[in-house]
Amino acid sequence: MPLPAHPLRTLAAVPVAVVLALAALAAPAAGHTGATLSRGVSPKVVVTPHFTKAVRASETTFTCQLPTASVVCYSPRAIRTAYDIQSVLNSGVTGAGRTIVIIDAFGYPTLRQDLHVFDQTFGLPDPHLRMIAPDGTVPFDPTNANQVGWSGEIALDVEWAHAVAPGAQIDLVIARTNNDADILSATKYAVDNNLGAVISQSFGEAETCEVPSIFRATHNVFNRAAGRGITLLASSGDQGSAQPTCDGSSYFLSASTPASDPLVTAVGGTHLNADPVNGTYHGEHVWNNRFGASGGGFSTAFDKPSYQYGLRAIGRHRGVPDVSYNGDVNGGVLTAWSQGVPGNVGQIYIFGGTSAGSPQWAGIVALASQQANRRLGQINPGIYQLGHSSSYRWAFHDVTSGDNTFVGTDSSGHQVVVTGYYAGRGWDASTGWGSPDVAHLIPLLIPLTYR
Template sequence: MPKNSFFRRMPRVLFASTVMLGLLASVTLGTGQATHAAGHVNPNAVTIHPQHVYAGNVQDGPTFRCQSATAAVRCYGPQQIRTAYNIQSVLDSGITGKGRSIVIVDAFSAPSIASDLQLFDKTFGLQDAPLNIIAPDGLTPFDPNDDNQVGWSGEISLDVEWAHAVAPDATINLVLAKTNSDEDILSATRYAVDHNLGDVISQSFGEGETCVDPKLLKKEHQLFFEATQKHITLFASAGDQGSSQPSCDGSGNYFLSASSPATDPLVTSVGGTQLIADPVTGAYQSEVVWNEPQFGSAGGGGFSTSYHKPFYQYGIPGIKSFRGEPDVSYNAAINGGVLTVWSESGTPGAIYIFGGTSAGSPQWAGITALGAQKANHRLGFLNPAFYLIGHTSLAKQVFHDTTVGDNGYAYADANGNTVTIPGYSATKGWDAATGWGTPDVSKLLSVLIPFSCGENNAANIASLH
């Protein structure tokens, strides 16, 4: 991957079913691996190729076939995720994100996203969402034969539908960059910040920190500073190749690296777990670090080489001189992924199982929108609150602390040799595999709102500028 380009945090996918009313068949295992077009790398963008496997279209009662304990690859719909992470009780209390707004920054476009969102709502019994599509620099005409654009359309579908699934009445402002170059992504994000488009911004993309032009990294950090001054909460996915990132030259190799923009200390980095929950009711059972070698995927995490340890990470065992990430996590597994309508896959109304830390960032944005409605103000910069809570006995009540697994990553090089990049192990408390863990949303919001920085955070923000 060349410098000056964003490697989009590609959502891992398995093709699930072509339906109009949303009933899915059994699922066959596939590679689920994003690959690179070696030797055909655009100097300003990285092309990706999502893999998928068709699953059939047999319906089985009111649930999908993959919502079974015996399914080869399991899946979750909105109701299961809402139950597992204790979101439903918040929605039942009348906190639905109404009056709040979520910004999703993505690249290129998904021409069918509005109708796909309507089908997603119809399939899962959700109310329609307020959706605004904004292209401040214009749109690149969608090319269904361009794998890079098609991949981004899947990302857009995942981001929009699952932010909405968590905060169904929040307005979603989808801000689209004209390409996935660093400069274009930054331009789209600047528009969102300058125009104060939302309470929270979700960024489901990233690249190796050292692959970013230092001048652009500085501009990005300045923009995040301006966003935080406006009390806009920032999330970014931590990556899908464990402790590594794709090499900057696009050669297909990987190197030990944390992901930018998730490493920025003003951003809340979202790592990945594999959620084990009842496939029908969603009742929470357990979680482990997301690491599925069969799909070439694992939850991102590690340490910055650009940003020193921020004040809120003082006193954390294992964090020495530089920023550690992720800060929190969310379900990212492919086996246990989330159902998403994605027509740009080539079949209108097709439903896929999506995984990746891409899924976590927009859902955490949805959680933040719920908190903003409950608090009646923006929650602002959340990392100090997460770490303050993490140091107290409240952590056990509001976070599912993942203590099993690691995010090591292995891949085959050009000669077919297996290269292993050691990862970080989950431990009690914060770790560089899952951060503080995943949320019990109802309990977390009750604690997070009084702990959050909200609109009284000038000194903490200034210390990170």
């Protein structure tokens, strides 16, 4: 998640996606030793020390989809079946006429080729993709771990927003760097130019680490977005109840911004239990293992918004996440990613993290927007109204097991434990209201949203 800019101390946005090495087939990727904080914001992608492309078992199946696989993966078709998206697509609702806006940093030169490989591999049409760099770009450096990490975030965001809403246009708005001020500038451009009906942000940081002026300016931009009927989504983070300290040396109890803003729909992470080939849904629990955990907790900056007044689990402050989606790396999504190197085009990896959920929820919003023939605007009030209704059990999979306690290691090698929150019936601070049953959710949510 991106972190705010500061003249003296600037944190970097870290991607929330988690890239999994399946086997010792590939050489280590230089510079990638895990999720790290650098100057500026960072995408929510957790990167393992080396990368290995997913290996095909046949023309249509990867080894991670076999019953004997030690690590499971999902294709677009499997995810669309598990979350009841496929029936919406089959009805002719594909996101056509809608634009999904994705905010990321740096960009990378082989995105179009990677996206084409993804589409060819999984039988998708190539989308109308616009890449917009309002402040220009810096030359891509494939030896720079920060830039390569962001390229993985971009691949995940673009490919999986497209997988859910294959008829939608995608506008990738690229911040010049992952400096907080640059991220804010890109977001402001997307809102002020009214590029699309939904914006996805797969990055973040602890609220207290963000420079107050940028924090306030970002909220003001979100207010303008709300006034234009733009739906805002953000990943809730991959460190459970914790966030990295401002110097990146340890972790502490904190919600992540921009997900914690009440104008944003925060997307947490689950472990999805589904058939890896046909997508038959079997259940979910809170994502929490060695790869990371679903971000969640309570804001120290924002009071509880009116749509959360009815929740007994919440005290005086904004609680996150609002919803969830598959995020575990063991059960991650297949993604074409060349790390920005032309010679690597054609490689497929497994990605996970709450970064996977935000762009896919953006795709869901695009589908709903097409079906409604209008923008949805802020969806949180409608989601919470649904959560308190008898229709909740149709619209969402209630995740009731697991917790998001964080267990990690600080820069000195000492173990850090940050007690988290248990899942339970209804809303909780690890998975929100749960994951969507999209075919049921869309017609129930539309009447409860912006007109």
